[in-house]
Amino acid sequence: MKIIIGLFFLHIIKSDLVEGIVDTTVILRKRITLGCMYSGSETIVQCSWFKFNGSFEEPLCAFHNTYGKYISEKYKGRMSFVFENISSDMSITLTETSKQDIGIYFCYIALFPLGTVKKVIAVQEDDFGKIMPSSHQTFTENSTITLNFQYTLEGDVKKVTLERFTDVKMDTIVSCEKLMNSRTKATYGFDFINRILVDCSILHNITILIYQAASTDEGLYKSYFNAGSQNQTIVVNMRLKKGISPLYTVAVMYGGSLVIIIAIISIAVICVKRKWKHKSKETIPPTTSSTYNVEYQPRSGTMYGEHIYANLSELKS
Template identity: 30%
Template sequence: MDYLTFLLAILYVYKARCEEIFWDTTVKLAKNMALECVYPSKDTLTQMEWFKIKTLERESIAIFNPTYRVIIREPYADRVYFSNSTTASNDMTLSFHNASEVDVGFYSCFLHTFPHGTWEKVIQVVPSDSFETAVPSNSQKVSEPGKNVTLTCQPQMKWLLQEVTWEKIQPHQIDLLTSCNLSQGRSYTSKYPRQILSNCTQGMRRTFITMPHIMASDSGLYRCGFKASTGETETFVMRLIVTDGKTNNQSILFMAAGTALLLLLIILITTVIAIPYKRRRRRQKRGLFKEYWDTQNRATNNYRSPVPANQPSDGAGEDIYVNYPTFSRRPKTRV
């Protein structure tokens, strides 16, 4: 009997080590960190418990019951607390303070609900230096709150797709939104605390996610990943920007103010250029008119003067008199 128990224990250990743990969220280790666990349905929460998943067992961290309230296990009594443990809330987020390297690992948020039964979310805590940093986005989409938004992604590779995933990337954590195993035609039910619609069919070459009635909190980076049957991978990152009324009004005001300033600047530049030009034109006209007037005056004077202007004088300061012949008309006499 002992020998059989020993063999079963070895088999269990081997299975546990070979079995890959599937997690819903990756969190970067920090001195003060929060493991988010929000039940997306409106079912009644009867009891929940937090575990740390180890190789051979699950270590209980804390337990919450709406009637008996909260119990924190001894090793974690001074280091963890529930951020919002009320009977009316489905938010069972567990917060750490003074966290260290010993807190790296997998955690389970296990809920008992009525009438749908159990629900579990698995969270992986990784060291800060191994946390995956977000890459620049390949595209951008802007939308208003309350609308249905669809993000679409298509791979460039020609190989047969085996797996497709969608994730939301934040500075402190990465949430798995959907996971589709195309070889088995099976999709994963997301533990993300909002409704996500997606496609999962064998042979598909294009994937999408739809988020109905988006909010400002949905803004951020979204990544779709492809894995081919050959093992090759391909990823695309897109940014979603959800505006609000204040932002729109401010943008309109800024645009109107900018347009007014630009128009004022154009008028000012035009005025600065036009004034000197008009002054130049006025001076030119005055010069032409004066020249014409002087020419007319000289012509008139030459016509009226009987003496040439260059006729020499007999002496300095002496006038020259010219005697013109006079004619008298004598009266006729009769004979």
């Protein structure tokens, strides 16, 4: 236990400000889940959770691949890992929450051989308000989908922020910003690294590619264009429908032809099997000839009193 506590407190450092973007914002409820899932292939060695407390990071819990888990005394009884064993999902759940739980949380994942990655999560009391979609778009599950956001006002766009809203949380997808050398920089949210591709080369026309879209990708996608005095917000309500299997698609396209083809193939297979079976019987060598004398005894009262003998040697051969 002393070893894991020592590893745990290595992350307690002075912090004058929260660097980077907030990856996820969660609305305060009596029970909340702070998600932290790593999608890479590296080996997870340890996961540590902290809460930003103005000037330092307050420890919550830690989970080590060898030494097990540790929970701070302050959070024992109302904090738990979503999965009891270390895995790619190191999310935690807080119960019996109060306003004291509002703030910024950090999830550190120590990876071998990459190093440490961090996710920033904010818990706030107020909800996100009513968000009205500009358009509705429906796609098929497990396909690569494209969402396009185009700035239509006058002005030079300097920064674009893309976010996804669901009922109780908001995820930052990417922040695209113009640099001094006229190039653009894209900073992805933690949950979207290596999952999507965003073209930020032209800030007034942003395109998102989502690979193998799943039901968890549904929601309101909000694009905020910052162009000084001429700012613009575009919201797309993205939904997914169940995909159609390739076999069903072929059947619909070619109608009864597919059924006919299957029937022909089935008949051909049956004919070949029968022919092969018949040929196998013909090639079986005859057995050694033997003589079987079978004696039939007539029933009493029959008109034939003599014995009947049958020689089956010829019949067997």
